Amino acid sequence: MDKKKTALAGRALLLLCVLAAILFFHFRTEPLSGRKEITVVVVHGNLEEKTFVYETESEFLGEVLAEHDLAQGTEGPYGVFITTVDGETADETKQQWWCITKEGEMLNTSADQTPVQNQEQYELTLKEGY
Numbered sequence: 128m129d130k131k132k133t134a135l136a137g138r139a140l141l142l143l144c145v146l147a148a149i150l151f152f153h154f155r156t157e158p159l160s161g162r163k164e165i166t167v168v169v170v171h172g173n174l175e176e177k178t179f180v181y182e183t184e185s186e187f188l189g190e191v192l193a194e195h196d197l198a199q200g201t202e203g204p205y206g207v208f209i210t211t212v213d214g215e216t217a218d219e220t221k222q223q224w225w226c227i228t229k230e231g232e233m234l235n236t237s238a239d240q241t242p243v244q245n246q247e248q249y250e251l252t253l254k255e256g257y
Contacts, residue, residue: 163245165191169213170252172223177213188227188249189239198225198238198251206237212251226252 165188167179185191189207192198200209209225210217217223227234227241228250234241241249 163243165243165246166248167192167197168248168250169197170250171213171215172253172255183243186242187239188241188243189237191243192238200238203237206239209238209251212253215253217253221255222257223253223255224257226250226254228252 162182162184164180164182167181169177169179171177179195179197181191181195183191183194185194192209197213198209199211200207202208209227212225217225227238229241230248231250243249
């Protein structure tokens, strides 16, 4: 009886994995080719905000930031880790880091893995504390 339960559980897990993959590929945002306009709002450590509007043909946010020399970072296992934005470098001794959001919602991707769409707004905010 235990072998039947194990086999049934294995099949159910496989089915859930296949379903999750189908949902991921169906609902993920694809990069938009062609000309688009995006807004990038930078919130510095002193809470000063600067707004940058870019027209670009780039497909990913990281490309736009590099193209306009707005942000620099280091390559890591999950993409580029942003260390400096608009001339302000995060201070690791203060546990500072640059948070990327899109229209106020935190992103789960690095800038170079974030596809851009026309008329979207992205925010780069200097945060303190991990």
